[in-house]
Amino acid sequence: MKNVIIMNGSPRKNRNTAKMCESFANGVKEAGGEAEIINLYDIDFKGCRSCFACKLKDGKNFGRCAYPDGLIPILEKVSKADGIVIASPIYCSDVTGVTRCFIERLTFPFFEYKEGYPSIAPKKLKTAMIYTMNVSETLSNQMYPDMFDKTEFMISTVFEKPVRIFAYDTYQFSDYDKYVVETFDKNKKLKHKEEQFPIDLQNAFEAGKNMIQSING
C-alpha cells in the first residue's frame, strides 16, 4: 500500500492546519493509500547543526542526516514513504521555525555539492505543501509568493515539485471576544470559517486522493 507522511508544523493539534492535514489523510485513504500524521512540535529536535556527516567522503552516513535526536526515526520513515506533505501556519510571514528546521534536516543531506546539484534521495517522493494563514488570498498573493518559492526550493530540488494547498483568512482564536483583536472582524471571520473553510478542507481531501493516484501512475 502506498504510504504518505503528513507533517503538521503547527503547535496546535486540532485547529486549522491539523484539520487540513486530517482532510488530506482522508483523501489518501479514500484513494487506497495509507497516511500518517506526525506533529512536529511533539518531536525533540532542532535544525541542521552543520556537522556535515551527510557530506563526508566515504562517510557511513553520507547522504543521510545522522545527528542523533528525535527526528532521525521520522527521517527514516519519510525516506521509505511514497509521499510527504508539509503543513504549516504562516508565522511572521514565513513557515513556522519548527517547519523550517524540519525542511533543513529533510532536504540538505540529499542535496549534493556537485555540478547541477543532483538529488541523492533514495526516492523522488511526491510532495505537497499546506499553508494556513490569517491574511486573505489577495494579500497572500501580494506578500508571500517569493516566500513559498524559497520554502519549496530545496524540496523541489531533492524530490518532486510540491502541490500547494491553502487555507486563507483562518479562524485564529476560539473566542475572538477574549483577546485584543481590532484588525479582524470576528463576524467576517466566522462567515469565512463556515463558508470557505469546508471548501479548503475539501481541496485538501482531493489533493490527498490525487497524490495517491499520481503515485500509482
Ligand SMILES: Cc1cc2nc3c(=O)[nH]c(=O)nc-3n(C[C@H](O)[C@H](O)[C@H](O)COP(=O)(O)O)c2cc1C
Ligand atoms: C506567532 C504567530 C505569527 C503569525 N503570523 C502570521 C503572518 O505573518 N501572516 C498571517 O497571515 N498569519 C499569521 N499568523 C496566523 C496563523 O498563520 C493562522 O491563524 C494559522 O491558520 C494558524 O494555524 P493553526 O490554527 O493550525 O495553529 C500568525 C500566528 C501566530 C501565532
